[in-house]
Amino acid sequence: MPEVLRYAAFIDPSEADGGNPAGVVLDADGLDDAEMQRIAADVGYAETAFLVGQDGAARRIRYYSPIAEVPFCGHATIATAVVLAEREGAGLFRFATPVGDVPIETIATDAGIRATFTSVDPVVSDLAPDVREALLALLGLSESDLDGAYGPRIARAGNPHPVLVIADRARFDGFSFDPVAVRSLMDEQGWTGTVTVMHRDPAGDWEARNLFPVGAITEDPATGSAAASFGGYLRALRAVPVGETTHVRIRQGRHVGRPCLLEVEIPPTGGIRVSGSAAAL
Structure with a gap:
């Protein structure tokens, strides 16, 4: 069973007990669709993100709610990028999502890691x-x-x-x-x-x-x-x-x-x- 990390994203620094919880699985290469869905349902958050290998320079990512796969999830993207920045150092990451490539920049601040994703064209x-x-x-x-x-x-x-x-x-x-x-x-x-x-x-x-x-x-x-x-x-x-x-x-x-x-x-x-x-x- 892979490790499931739990992070809260979009924290408001002026408020306590905020942020949207997301599950993050960094090594989901060996999981099939049913296993990812089961983990997301067990976690119970709006979404859990799964990193499922590389697509060129981009890391492939998938998102599951407790009931279905979701094409894209912003708060789980922010949470996953912050986890990677904490472990690998801040910088630019690129995620290959089901809706297209999404670059995400991370920087280290006195308050912690801050992340910015650029969406696909709306x-x-x-x-x-x-x-x-x-x-x-x-x-x-x-x-x-x-x-x-x-x-x-x-x-x-x-x-x-x-x-x-x-x-x-x-x-x-x-x-x-x-x-x-x-x-x-x-x-x-x-x-x-x-x-x-x-x-x-x-x-x-x-x-x-x-x-x-x-x-x-x-x-x-x-x-x-x-x-x-x-x-x-x-x-x-x-x-x-x-x-x-x-x-x-x-x-x-x-x-x-x-x-x-x-x-x-x-x-x-x-x-x-x-x-x-x-x-x-």
Whole structure:
């Protein structure tokens, strides 16, 4: 049985008991699909990452939730890169993921290792009206709850994420949902990522609730793939300055008692850069 490391990623240094837990298996070459799935289910975190050999200069990586393989997972990528940097020294790593090659830079700081991955090029498309209506109904929301400056879309930077932006903080904090019904819609639509619900605070930072019903989990504490997808969403909507690199901060996890911080760099073109730290649990 290979060693399973447990790390929390996207730790907010201003908060205690935060970060999104991820499993990390550094030597999974000898494991088949069923064994990786079983380990991920036993670990019980939103995702566990498995390094499964080399693809040229890149390390092949796969991600499993407790119920299925996931094409890409940002927080498990950050956690795995931090583990490698702690053991091999900080620098540039490259992961061959099921969605394409993802470079990840690591640097040593006084607070520990900080990692930044660059996503695959994001793609943003319309959310079909009937699906939009069904999703809002499952969350107990209406069109009037949405921020008119940010229309619903599907954003993909590895995984597809439907994106909703709620205007009112109380509605953002207060909506609830049936995890089974949301999972059913996600499976029906092929949404392998999360349902991404956002709110912008008066200071200009963003807060996220990422719905991801798997096993005992209902909401993900921090979602790197959703942060990258949301960066692509903002760029596609021209909600950030055109032709400039923009930095935004996303806080997540408050609603599930694990506050997290994701820092997002949105260049004029290409992949979105998402940064965070991680530490052993």
